[in-house]
Amino acid sequence: MKTFQYFKDKFRSKGKRSAPELTEERKSEEYSGLDRTTKSLSSESFPRSIPKAHNLRVFSFSELRRATRDFDPLLAIGRSSFEDVYKGTIKPADAKGEPLVVAIKKLHKDSIFSFHIHLGTKEWLAEVQFLGVVEHPNLIKLIGHCAVNGKREIPRLLVYEFMQNKSLDYHLFQSAFPPLPWKTRLQIIPGAAQGLAYLHEGLAVIYRDFKPSNVLLDDKFNPKLSGFGLATEGPMAGDTHVSTDLKSHIWGFGVVLYEILSGRRSIDRELPQAKELLLHWVKRSPAGSKKFISIMDPGLGNQYSIGAAREIARLADAGLLTSPEGRPKMSEVVERLKQIIQVSEEGSADKMESHPEASESEIKAGEPETNSNTAEIMTPDP
Structure with missing residues (x-):
């Protein structure tokens, strides 16, 4: 599996490194451990079309320990x-203004010791390398990192922007949260699609x-994708296999769309066997x-548009x-979703109750139906 190589000379711009703060960190030799370990993961370079990097802050361990109350x-x-x-609070980069609320990830020590065989640590590094250079409104922002004990240790703490409303998982599947309104679901779906x-x-x-x-x-319930440890570089433009x-x-996006519509997990072992697998059930x-x-x-x-739901x-x-x-x-x-949402907003009266053919009695009386699309749906991702 190819992984992302951020610290490569190929990604200097006109002789300058793409992340000057990391250059300064190397001068203090605190970050050289990551440079060596990332090279051991792969000989491939970072994705060819990656844009100019944004700077990452370098935190001391004591800063982040204070930020999280130890x-x-x-x-x-x-x-x-x-x-x-952990949820934490840090000072702004210029030390001016109000403290900034952040999310701080702390890698377990046992992951460090078993680095070469521990998948979690490899995923961790891939995420550092990827989010260290990529920025988009629908991708989580990595603010900075921290190594703990000097030059021989990889960054064990990462600092991200704090996401006030947790994850979509909480709002869809946990009873402690009220059901997501239809309008909010229509906000989340295209944002996630734009990130993809x-x-x-x-x-x-x-x-x-x-x-x-x-x-x-x-x-404001704007979605941002996270979890880039399994992300890999795709084929080069012009490769005959790139589209496939x-x-x-x-495929995974299609599964999540059904989870959003149904409010059900893709697999739920607590349900009767006939409803256990979401894709079989739908x-x-x-x-x-x-x-x-x-x-x-x-x-x-x-409180939703049945027409928009069918199109989704x-x-x-x-x-x-x-x-x-x-x-x-x-x-x-993305373009199709924009059209669906526009039609949904223009026809806001198109609610379930306006469709007499969709009465509960007819649902119970009806036999299972299929169409040309759903007949081809597969269960496992190829």
């Missing part, structure tokens, strides 16, 4: 097998981990059928086609 468990906002995430389109077609980067827990939401390779990862109620509203999130009530389901079906060649490009998905 990593107070009460400030913990996330945990995985190889990292903990930028990755796929702006950078030829394959984002392999698109799921609700990696769609973070700011204070990138389209193979649009195939019984295709977008053009009277039974379609049976898949909609009950938490929405009747059809778009999901297109992304889930068995053959990658038949799936749309993400830029095409």
